[in-house]
Amino acid sequence: MIKSINPYNQEIVYEVAEFDRKEVENAIDRADTQYAIWKEIPFSERSVLMKAAGQELRKNAREYAEVITQEMGKPITQALAEVEKCAALCDYYAENASKMLADKIIETEAHKSYVSYEPIGIVLAIMPWNYPFWQVMRFAVPALMAGNVAVLKHASNVMKSAMSIEKIFDRAGFPAGCFTNLPIGSKMVEEIIKNPKIKAVTLTGSEAAGRAVAAVAGNEIKKTVLELGGSNALVVFADCNLQKTVKTCVQARFQNAGQSCIAGKRLLVESSIAEEFTKAFIEEVGKLRSGDPLSEETTIGTMARVDLAEELEKQLQDALDKGGEVLLGGKRNKAYFEPTVIGNVTTDMSIFKEEVFGPLIGITTFKDEKEAISLSNNSPFGLGVTIFTEDFEKAFRLVPIFNEGAVFVNELVKSDQRLPFGGTKNSGYGRELSQDGIQEFVNKKTVYINKY
Numbered sequence: 164m165i166k167s168i169n170p171y172n173q174e175i176v177y178e179v180a181e182f183d184r185k186e187v188e189n190a191i192d193r194a195d196t197q198y199a200i201w202k203e204i205p206f207s208e209r210s211v212l213m214k215a216a217g218q219e220l221r222k223n224a225r226e227y228a229e230v231i232t233q234e235m236g237k238p239i240t241q242a243l244a245e246v247e248k249c250a251a252l253c254d255y256y257a258e259n260a261s262k263m264l265a266d267k268i269i270e271t272e273a274h275k276s277y278v279s280y281e282p283i284g285i286v287l288a289i290m291p292w293n294y295p296f297w298q299v300m301r302f303a304v305p306a307l308m309a310g311n312v313a314v315l316k317h318a319s320n321v322m323k324s325a326m327s328i329e330k331i332f333d334r335a336g337f338p339a340g341c342f343t344n345l346p347i348g349s350k351m352v353e354e355i356i357k358n359p360k361i362k363a364v365t366l367t368g369s370e371a372a373g374r375a376v377a378a379v380a381g382n383e384i385k386k387t388v389l390e391l392g393g394s395n396a397l398v399v400f401a402d403c404n405l406q407k408t409v410k411t412c413v414q415a416r417f418q419n420a421g422q423s424c425i426a427g428k429r430l431l432v433e434s435s436i437a438e439e440f441t442k443a444f445i446e447e448v449g450k451l452r453s454g455d456p457l458s459e460e461t462t463i464g465t466m467a468r469v470d471l472a473e474e475l476e477k478q479l480q481d482a483l484d485k486g487g488e489v490l491l492g493g494k495r496n497k498a499y500f501e502p503t504v505i506g507n508v509t510t511d512m513s514i515f516k517e518e519v520f521g522p523l524i525g526i527t528t529f530k531d532e533k534e535a536i537s538l539s540n541n542s543p544f545g546l547g548v549t550i551f552t553e554d555f556e557k558a559f560r561l562v563p564i565f566n567e568g569a570v571f572v573n574e575l576v577k578s579d580q581r582l583p584f585g586g587t588k589n590s591g592y593g594r595e596l597s598q599d600g601i602q603e604f605v606n607k608k609t610v611y612i613n614k615y
């Protein structure tokens with residue numbers, strides 16, 4: 164059995180029997196049969212179904228949000244926001260997919276030459292628990308609109324979310340086999356990737372998982388999109404709007420209890436304002452309210468599993484051993500980790516070098532622009548960075564120097580269906596969302612027609 168356990172009260176939320184090899188094979192066969200039909204369905208019909216999926220999400224938003232909250236501990240208000248974001252995504256691709264995948268005429272010597280964007284078949288998605296609906300929908304919605312079909316291997320602690328997503332597509336009227344959840348553990352993934360009916364793989368998750376999956380898929384010559392970890396810097400220049408910057412930094416680090424690949428994880432502050440900023444930051448972090456994640460009052464939830472909170476504790480201890488100072492928080496009770504701020508953070512500490520996937524942030528100071536950029540770029544990850552400054556000339560000048568997938572100015576790094584999303588370095592490759600995302604899993608077919 165695969166079980167989800169509520170990290171807030173340790174109660175079992177859901178149990179499902181793991182598929183055996185035969186059941187997995189049957190599910191993939193069914194998806195493949197459906198693909199032959201689905202790829203011929205016109206965009207207008209796919210759009211109607213995708214709009215219905217968005218309506219279904221909105222109609223039963225509370226039901227779905229409670230599943231998210233119970234399975235991984237995020238506050239209900241944040242779970243509701245996640246559900247709404249998924250609904251907006253459905254609308255976006257329902258309205259734009261046909262334009263994004265329209266033939267692209269390219270003038271050459273030919274009578275006519277163009278690129279057509281054709282579906283490729285079944286795409287396997289391996290997805291994490293931190294945004295259990297959003298991460299899946301972010302892949303599935305454009306994939307389905309492009310004429311592909313999807314099979315999902317979700318994280319084992321959010322299987323009820325996985326089943327619920329299958330239900331959403333079913334309730335919206337998608338034919339069976341368009342979207343299939345496979346209740347399985349990681350052991351079967353290699354075999355699934357090797358199945359000739361699987362044409363590509365997308366993974367959002369850890370660097371280790373990304374390497375393992377890409378190795379198998381690479382050997383099979385199957386395309387992968389990888390969205391892996393991150394260690395985004397929040398670079399606070401002395402000429403920022405201090406009050407607004409503090410609020411944005413708190414949100415960037417502590418939403419979703421810090422369990423987001425694009426969370427601001429390294430707080431870099433110009434020395435001249437470090438004291439004033441740190442005081443205001445700690446005060447703002449202190450306003451976060453813990454409690455029952457199902458209560459509307461709660462603004463910071465538990466972490467998703469006790470072992471994840473234990474890992475975070477080890478990273479904290481490493482920082483303390485190397486001279487870090489607890490400025491706020493630092494304690495853990497089962498899966499609940501207090502919002503924690505550490506001062507005197509240096510580049511040799513794990514909380515600077517590694518991804519910190521929880522409600523803990525370290526503060527490092529810098530003396531000038533050059534040092535700020537060097538600290539920010541000094542990471543094996545490259546999802547994004549936020550810089551805070553009121554000097555736009557400086558902002559535009561600095562943007563090209565950051566070796567990241569995204570640079571945000573005076574705003575937390577966030578995903579938006581209209582903008583490409585993805586990283587550089589060990590944060591992965593490929594892009595999700597926007598036109599770039601829907602064009603990842605298509606055959607960009609070159610057509611050249613000559614007239615003698």
Ligand SMILES: O=CCCC(=O)O
Nearest residue numbers: 293423424425577578
């Ligand atoms: O965990 C990373 C993704 C979070 C998001 O897309 O907002």
